[in-house]
Amino acid sequence: MWHTWPTSRTLLTLLASTHETWNREKFQNPTLEKVLEERLDNRVDGMVETGLVQELLDFHRRYNEQRFNSNTAADYTTGIFQSIGFKEFHDYLVLSEEERQEKKGEELLKKGIDDLKLVTKRYAKKQEKWIMNRLIRRSDRQVPIYALDCTDLSQWNARVYDPAIAIIEAVLRGEKPEQKPLNEIVQDKKWTDSSNEETHFCEVCDKICVGEFQWTNHLNGSKHYRALKRKKRLEQKEQQNNVEQNHQI
Secondary structure (H helix, E strand, O other): OOOEEEEOOEEEEEEOOOOOOEOHHHHOOHHHHHHHHHHHHHHHHHHHHOOHHHHHHHHHHHHHHHHHHHOOOOOOOOHHHHOOOOHHHHHHHOOOHHHHHOHHHHHHHHHHHHHHHHHHHHHHHHHHHHHHHHHHOEOOOOOOEEEEEOOOHHHHHHHHHHHHHHHHHHHHOOOOOOOOOHHHHEOOOEOOOHHHOOEEEEOOOOEEEEHHHHHHHHHOOHHHHHHHHHHHHHHHHHHHHHHHHHHHO
């Protein structure tokens, strides 16, 4: 699991690991993944216990009240309704209060909780991959990243707090910390220099992409696809308005 603090030009990274040498295989250690998944499951359970479902129900009710007052159709395909923690409970939220008390409601609620746990784990893996590929393995990243072992929370002071303080104090003194940053010990670095990569500009999304890999991912991504559809709808609407204006003339 990751948590980072920017300190001058240093990143302290909390990671459930104790490896001295790093590569992608060790980074995806099954034991560490188990610890992470258990914590993510507990996090979701804690959110449910502290009122997540009721908060979603209240928001859903207020949304529909405003929608009815403004006489607009329901649209659950955009905005917050597609965010993690909301869309997983959609089928449960649209039930009536009586249906939510029945077996069907209980099953949909359980499914929503299970789906939320699944997508949370999936998102955590994407974060791990991003940090590894964009920060740790990149030879052109100049910010040192230090791993702190938070696997066993009972050892927090010895394995996280004290090492973090030692690293920060060394940096503030202008010295090199005794602990080596992950950037120096990772085994499979990417020897690419982003400063030499070609940039691409997407006029549809108003976004700059650096390098062919990022550009290709953007063009094939869901955000770009939705932006294209939105642009097409606006163009069709504008054409229709022009036709109607010409007929009136």
